[in-house]
Amino acid sequence: MAGAAALLLLADGRFPAGGHAHSQGAEAAVKAGRVHDAATLEEFCRGRLHTAGLTAAALAAAAAAGHDPLALDEAADARTPSPALRRTARKLGRQLMRAARATWPGPELDELAAARPQGVHQPVVLGLAARSAGLGPLEAAQAAAYDNVSGPATAAVRLLSLDPFHATAVLARLTPETDEVARRAGTAGSGAVEDLPAASAPLLEITAEQHATWPVRLFAS
Amino acid sequence: MHLDHSHTGHHPERHSASAALPDGSRRALRVGLGGPVGSGKTATVAALCRELRDRLSLAVVTNDIYTQEDAAFLLREAVLPPERIAAVETGACPHTAIRDDISANLEAIEDLETALLAKGAPLDVVLVESGGDNLTATFSKGLVDAQIFVIDVAGGDDIPRKGGPGVTTADLLVVNKTDLAPYVGSDLEGMARDAKQQRGELPVLFQSLRGEPGARPVAAWVREQFTAWTARAVATA
Ligand SMILES: Nc1nc2c(ncn2[C@@H]2O[C@H](COP(=O)(O)OP(=O)(O)OP(=O)(O)O)[C@@H](O)[C@H]2O)c(=O)[nH]1
Ligand SMILES: [Mg+2]
Numbered sequence: 001m002a003g004a005a006a007l008l009l010l011a012d013g014r015f016p017a018g019g020h021a022h023s024q025g026a027e028a029a030v031k032a033g034r035v036h037d038a039a040t041l042e043e044f045c046r047g048r049l050h051t052a053g054l055t056a057a058a059l060a061a062a063a064a065a066g067h068d069p070l071a072l073d074e075a076a077d078a079r080t081p082s083p084a085l086r087r088t089a090r091k092l093g094r095q096l097m098r099a100a101r102a103t104w105p106g107p108e109l110d111e112l113a114a115a116r117p118q119g120v121h122q123p124v125v126l127g128l129a130a131r132s133a134g135l136g137p138l139e140a141a142q143a144a145a146y147d148n149v150s151g152p153a154t155a156a157v158r159l160l161s162l163d164p165f166h167a168t169a170v171l172a173r174l175t176p177e178t179d180e181v182a183r184r185a186g187t188a189g190s191g192a193v194e195d196l197p198a199a200s201a202p203l204l205e206i207t208a209e210q211h212a213t214w215p216v217r218l219f220a221s
Numbered sequence: 222m223h224l225d226h227s228h229t230g231h232h233p234e235r236h237s238a239s240a241a242l243p244d245g246s247r248r249a250l251r252v253g254l255g256g257p258v259g260s261g262k263t264a265t266v267a268a269l270c271r272e273l274r275d276r277l278s279l280a281v282v283t284n285d286i287y288t289q290e291d292a293a294f295l296l297r298e299a300v301l302p303p304e305r306i307a308a309v310e311t312g313a314c315p316h317t318a319i320r321d322d323i324s325a326n327l328e329a330i331e332d333l334e335t336a337l338l339a340k341g342a343p344l345d346v347v348l349v350e351s352g353g354d355n356l357t358a359t360f361s362k363g364l365v366d367a368q369i370f371v372i373d374v375a376g377g378d379d380i381p382r383k384g385g386p387g388v389t390t391a392d393l394l395v396v397n398k399t400d401l402a403p404y405v406g407s408d409l410e411g412m413a414r415d416a417k418q419q420r421g422e423l424p425v426l427f428q429s430l431r432g433e434p435g436a437r438p439v440a441a442w443v444r445e446q447f448t449a450w451t452a453r454a455v456a457t458a
Contacts, residue, residue: 016323
């Protein structure tokens, strides 16, 4: 595959774009007792992958395909009812923009950064970063889909002192589904913006609002 | 090859600690304070603010492990107005946020810089406190221009001997709580000897915030850094 190394770099959990401080809903799910071991982590990640993950991956694919990122940012808002999640998505988008402009500089990233200095939704920036790295819609979708499961898995290791081998095995078991979600998202991303998937996970939205009010927490979201 | 500078001319590079603000003016000097849990980082930040706030335009960014307690303490103590204090959340890993992935801290600093510039009070110095961490946690050079490592006499007088990147390489080593030395049986001369051995010519200051002169020597060191920073910014302008 052309650009495989660039995709690995973009999807690497060590890519310095702020993701390490976010659990993508895992902290709230752990506190509620819904995630407490590798099996429940797998259910959580699977649920995320097919809902918020699919939607994010399609937005990333659409940005990589060259759709107007400002229109995609609005499309992302329409798919994100929770104000807390919107704030988080824009904050992470701004952090990713900084990392992307340092690693794969390009005029499209500069233009978007200048048009929206406070940031756009992270999946949109991810797609544009992929584009700037020479990657296509499918690869952008793969990076976004993987981010949606690897983030919670890493957080669960810290939150539950979960055996890291078990958490990584969860991600390995999810790879066929992650690929399948990315494939669907990649295809959708090449179509019209109005037709992008709008799968959502209401519980993630609700718990994100609650989590944002906790005085003591390990993760920012 | 300098990819960072090869595209567009209209935005100065701001990915990391570039020396200028978007309008081309000098940005604030960024000073990191790191060190083990409870060594007195927040107390030192508070004391520095009290010493320096009348002469310099200051702001503070805190990196707590799982609360906003350091920021809350500074607000409660009213060492600076609230618009000059920001808290970064670190996902249980303060060393990641100050070293491996500095993006959230850079955002916080730049937000403070921009907000205060808009109020006509451009910043001179930003103090960045790391949440208490281990002896290997140091700040990235992309985040701060100088770093202070704060240890205390009660955490074991063998810490300078053990070394580690914080003790060995920080621009200033502060050995805090010297007032407690008699009670915990710490050998201050031994600590000074070991620190000298580890650090060569790099400075070490012993400090107690429970008496005179408090944080004044550390404040004087920060002022020296600021003077050198201003001179450097002028030279490269
Ligand atoms: N006796 C004595 N106590 C001090 C001194 N400096 C700080 N303390 C106390 O030490 C305790 C910890 O101080 P902090 O400033 O919160 O320490 P910190 O390094 O910021 O701690 P974390 O952020 O939790 O890692 C507080 O109770 C301070 O009042 C000192 O010079 N002497
Ligand atoms: Mg502190």
